[in-house]
Amino acid sequence: MKLQRLIIFLFVFLSCASDEVTSIENEENDNVQTTIESTLEPWSSALGKSPETFVSTWNSIVNSISNDEDTILFFSIDPDEVKWSSFDQEELVYKWGDASVGDNVFILNLDVENEIVRTVKFFAPTTNDQATTQQTKLFLLLIIAISDDTADKDGREEILAGLGLYNEILDPNDYGGILVFNGIEYEIEPLVAENRLVGLNFYSRYTVK
Numbered sequence: 236m237k238l239q240r241l242i243i244f245l246f247v248f249l250s251c252a253s254d255e256v257t258s259i260e261n262e263e264n265d266n267v268q269t270t271i272e273s274t275l276e277p278w279s280s281a282l283g284k285s286p287e288t289f290v291s292t293w294n295s296i297v298n299s300i301s302n303d304e305d306t307i308l309f310f311s312i313d314p315d316e317v318k319w320s321s322f323d324q325e326e327l328v329y330k331w332g333d334a335s336v337g338d339n340v341f342i343l344n345l346d347v348e349n350e351i352v353r354t355v356k357f358f359a360p361t362t363n364d365q366a367t368t369q370q371t372k373l374f375l376l377l378i379i380a381i382s383d384d385t386a387d388k389d390g391r392e393e394i395l396a397g398l399g400l401y402n403e404i405l406d407p408n409d410y411g412g413i414l415v416f417n418g419i420e421y422e423i424e425p426l427v428a429e430n431r432l433v434g435l436n437f438y439s440r441y442t443v444k
Contacts, residue, residue, distance in 0.1 A: 407432035
């Protein structure tokens with residue numbers, strides 16, 4: 236329950252992208268009111284930059300959104316755990332979650348060309364678990380934020396809506412879509428098994444040559 240509430244806090248702060256003081260009810264501590272203050276500081280887009288810049292910018296955004304240690308630990312990237320997937324050093328991989336629990340693992344792939352990150356590929360499982368769903372949406376918002384520093388709250392939501400994230404569908408193969416916003420190409424790709432949506436890939440591509 237604690238992690239779920241922290242996810243909600245972080246999601247609200249990233250969506251608002253402004254100075255905000257929020258009072259929340261702490262049910263586990265006799266409904267004591269706790270005040271959370273968070274500031275989303277300015278940042279520069281990291282898509283099209285070096286992998287080191289991408290990781291440091293990601294962590295800076297997470298740190299500026301929340302001062303809660305558990306939240307920062309969960310959503311941050313440990314630079315020492317970012318690994319090359321092959322000897323050609325064209326793709327970096329990072330994972331969140333417990334590998335022994337298949338429906339709670341998130342995977343980030345960074346396609347690197349000429350020492351810059353050109354494409355972000357993010358895998359998220361689709362489950363009925365509310366906390367995992369909230370985590371997924373927050374990760375997508377973080378990727379949009381790090382890809383385009385000019386996109387505001389409404390712009391980020393328009394991207395997710397334009398990609399069909401909120402659409403109700405009958406055929407899981409029809410889920411998702413592609414759109415270009417401020418020169419960045421975004422895509423949601425459904426992963427289907429036995430006619431059931433089991434996960435999604437989210438892409439953010441740097442289109443400048």
